[in-house]
Amino acid sequence: MENLEEIAIFTTKASIICVFRTFTPFLDQIFPDSCQKIPPCSEYRRFLLPRLTIFAIIIPRTVQPVQNLQTGRHGRGRVSCANLKKGGPHLAVSEGGQMTIAEERSRISGGPQHGLTADAYRSEEIWQQECQTILAKNWVFIGFAHQIAEPGDANPVTCAGLPLLTVRGxxxxxxxxxxxxxxxxMTLVDKPKNVGKLIRCPYHAWAYDLDGRLRAAPHFAGTGKQEFEGFDLRQHRLRQVRTHVWHDWIFVNLDGEAAAFEDYAAPLISRLEGMDFTKIEPIGLLDFGEINTNWKLIMENFIEPYHVQFVHASTTDQPLEDHYTIIDGNCIGSAVDLKEEIGTSGSLGVSSRYLTLYPNFILGRYFPDQLGVYLNVPIGPGRMRQYRALYTTEGQHLSAEEIQGLRNLWWDVHKEDHEMVERMFEGRRSPVAWDGGLLSPAWEDSVRAFQDLIERDLASDSNGKEKVDG
Ligand code: FES
Ligand SMILES: [Fe+2]
Known part of the structure; x- marks a missing residue:
């Protein structure tokens, strides 16, 4: 009788028999034949006490979490924000004498905080919520202005799963x-190109000027005729999205309700004091393609400096102890102030600022004269795309060889991170990840601050759909 189910059945039976036996003197007289068939009470009692003890210890720790893992949900099957709270459903299976997470948490009460639960990264339903809230209410980074440098340049992008088009007028x-x-x-433009003076739909050749006004709807009213009563070309134009271009970086706010960009981004802008933006020059753009992870893991990875010494041991020379975290409203990140620059050729060892603007903008400033900006495009719960633009900040001239060296360095650094975040996403298949993991109070309080903003927005009301300006 070693397995848990047998112990449970046996203990239940034994309890019933013991109660039954209490009344035996009366029952023996009433049902003499039936009572003779019941085994003696002592046989059950011999097992009862030790089994009851085991039962009391094991059942609360094992049965309940297994139910959570099977349903993957709290409540009534709907993924709610409550699932994202610190310390959500957790695994409490003791194996090989190891301490369970529940035990560990109580042991270190007041210790590390927990991250978002696995659902926050893997659930399709939460991704849909993100599109309606996080990616609709905030200023979301969608592209680089230098990618559409000439009038007529158009670049198709996505935000919150919606097809958008950036156009230089x-x-x-x-x-x-x-x-x-x-x-x-139909989607109008499917790859970056110069459209000339008109954005022409390939299906029936409707054409829009660079301000989005409808200029032609050939034969719409019959051969050689476009307009008719009730349809006037001038009444129609492409739907616009609230946009702000901050230096080389294009942001949109889908619901049109966010604070003015300068106020929204003030904590970030204030940390770039002393930077002469007129001297910023793009010198390269790395396209990493799609990455099999959740976009929030990429953000969190950038925000914390804890992993740098381990993951980037061969590409960076920045001692952990010289780092500190930054938490200031929409600007979250970390920084490292080195007493002297210690980089060797092909590696990074300079004072740096690793700054994010919630939710998806990343800016790395490397003193004295380099800047990197990451474009992180959420595509779905387990898919995102990443680009990195490289800039000089002092107008210095770099040779093609030097630029290639920088491209190689950053390619390697990003690839090191991508492996980590893809595996973090995989790890979140496991019930262990329901707990959200443990966060370092020294190096990952910034990660928790980012997650607090995520929870805040997911808990907020969504408008149901993005505002579409005429
Ligand atoms: S769908 Fe665009 S012209 Fe018909
Ligand atoms: Fe990294």
């Missing part, structure tokens, strides 16, 4: 439209 300004034709709602 004839006057040099940048506008962002929903990349959808007004006729039959």
């Amino acid at each position: 004839r006057d040099g300004t940048i506008q962002v439209f929903h990349n959808v034709c007004l006729h039959r709602c």
Whole structure:
């Protein structure tokens, strides 16, 4: 009788028999034949006490968590924000004498905080919530202005799963439209290109100017006729998205309700004091393609300096003890102040600022004269895309060889990180990850601050759909 189920059945039976036996003197007289068939009480009692003790210890620790793991949910099957709270459902299986997470947590009460539960990274439902809240309410980074340098340049991008189109107008300004034709709602542009003076839909040749105004709807009203009563070309234009271009970086706010960008980004902007943005020059763009992870893991990885000494041992020379974390509203990250630059050729060993603007903008400043900006494009719960733009900040001239050296260095650094975040995503298949892991109070309080913003937004009301400006 070693297995848990047998012990449970036996203990239940024994309890019933003992109660039954209490009344035996009366029952023996009433049902003499039946009572003779019941085994003596002492046989059960011999097992009862030790089994009851085992039962009392094991059942609460094992049975309940298994139920949680099977359903993967609290409550009524709907993934709610409560699932994202620190210390959500947890595994408490004791194996090989190791301390369970529940035990560990109580042992270190007041110790490390927990991260977001696995659902926050893997659930399709939470991804949909993110699209309606985090990625709709905030200023989301979607592209580099230098990618559309000339009038007529157009670049299709996505934000919160929506197809958008960044366009450089004839006057040099940048506008962002929903990349959808007004006729039959086909996506208008499917790859970066110069569209000339008109954005022409390939399906029935409706054409829009660079400000989004509908200029042609050939034969829409019959051969050679476009307009008719109730349909006036001038009444129609591509739907615009609230846009802010900050230096080389294009942001959108889908619901149109976020604070003015300068206020929203003030904590980040204040940390870039002394930078002459007129001297910033893009010298390269790395396209890492799709990465099999959740976009938040990439953000968290950048925010914490804890992993640098281990993951980037061959590419960086930045001692952990010289780092500190930064938590200031929408700007979260870390920094390292080195007394002297210790980098060797092909590695990074300089004072740096690793700054993010919630939710997906990343800026790395490397003193004295380099800047890197990451474009992190969330695509789904387990898919994202990443680019890195390299900049000089002092107008210095770099040779092609030097630029290639920088490209190689950053390619390697990012690849080191990608392996980690893909494996972090895999790890979140396990019930162990329901707990959200443990966060260092010294190096990952910044990660927790990022996660607090995620929880805040997921708990907020969504408008149900993004605002579409006419
Ligand atoms: S769908 Fe664009 S012209 Fe018909
Ligand atoms: Fe890293």
